[in-house]
Amino acid sequence: MKSLSHIVGSTPASGIRRFFDLVAELDDVISLGVGEPDYVTPWRIREAAIYSLEKGRTTYTSNYGLLELREAIVAKHIERYGTGWNPRTEVLVTVGVSEALDTAFRAILNPGDEVLIPEPCYVSYAPCVAFAGGVPVPVPTRASADFATHPEAIAERITEKTKAILLSYPTNPTGAVMSREGLQKVVDMAVEHDLYILSDEIYDRLCYDTEHVSVPALAGAKDRTILLNGFSKAYAMTGWRIGYACAPAPIIEMMMKIHQYTMLCAPITAQIAALEALKNAEQDAAEMVADYDRRRRLFVRGLNELGLECRMPGGAFYAFPSIEKTGLSSEEFAERLLKEERVLVVPGDVFGEGGIGHVRCCYATATNKLTEALERMGRFLSKL
């Protein structure tokens, strides 16, 4: 047999996968290892989808997605951030943000093009760049600087091959957000070096202490930015796999070509559900976000009281405490905590080098479970 893809073969499987097997052998596990809300999609959204099925809406849609949904997406961005796109030519509805991300990289990258990716970050970014023939270049961020991306760190890594910068605020796994000034500096640098910006803003609604700063709304950004967003996090719609990209028409045209030949279109039922979310589920989303905020405060305080130093994350629903004081590696800590106290957290180093010495804990979990998890973690630490 001839060899399989070298690029795919040389890409390691996600470090998270190993914990699937471990957890399968255990009972009574409190999982803080998830990356999704513990809410079920609000009923009004589910009901809209069910109703559409009853009405027999089971067809393909335009490759770009339902025009009504694209218009609603644009209207929402104008309302929130003052930035809009032409819904006919500058918006593409995708199968989750994951597909938007993959399609965006494939649309802009040629073999050998480099993409700067601040770390720690979502596990799929670097592999997606590699699958598209590009070269991911990590830009480390530090806990001491709240995991914000330093323009200087980016400047040091720009080469002739650099094609794009990927930004993702609020960030998975650290919950970091960036100031308007900080982001503007990164945008200015992208303008100076003629780089594309991919801005994954899937957690935009989950910003607690400050207003979210949308990258395409910054001066000079919109003409070179591909905004990626979706419905999974804010509306508890992870399983619906519905996302979108907004960008200048030539970029969307390229992305659409890939999308057309691979996905064809996002599922119509999910698109109809997404439309209902935008039109009528703002209050549901706001209540969920308020709840995550309360859990964030409770959980992060609890971690610090246990001596697991943890900055207050500004967004998303992850706490990223340091476990360095325990003397254990992130992997050892996570594995022993799971086996000895049945609490599942994710080792920070699976999200990049900057995550060494940390673990990711998702606090989108019921308050009583969070309290119980903290008690178990305390017991675990006292035994070390």
Add this chain to the structure above:
Amino acid sequence: MDLEVLRILEKDARLSAAQLAAMTGKSEAEVAATVAAAEKAGVIRSYRTRIDWEKAGAGRVYAFIDVAAQPERGTGYDRIAERIYRYPEVHSVYLVSGSQDLRVVVEGKTMQEVANFVAEKLATIDGVRGTATHFLLKKYKDDGDIFGETPTDERLAVTP
């Protein structure tokens, strides 16, 4: 009055002052003072546990009684309502618009017990012109809680 603390407590009355403080970013003393003031002012009416008695194996019988009442000069429906709500069998009493005047929820161990209460006590109160009794057959949702459905976490244990 701190509405945020009240909203949280309405969902989960078991949370301690320390937990409430952590969740709201306020001090424990502030939260405790808020709760005390709300209790004193009667804003917090009571702390109760909502139990699915069917599931617990001790079913109870509820009936909704629509009452046509004769209002009185000066007190309107208040005196009749008071006569009704003082009975321990009466779960709640509302003045409603429409063809009837009062909507009364009565609780008992058996249907016969409830029927007897309506016939002997409620219907015979001065000013009660008529009653229509509707027994509760199944409880789907009560005070915001969906009954018969124990929420389970369907998420995978680990996701990106």
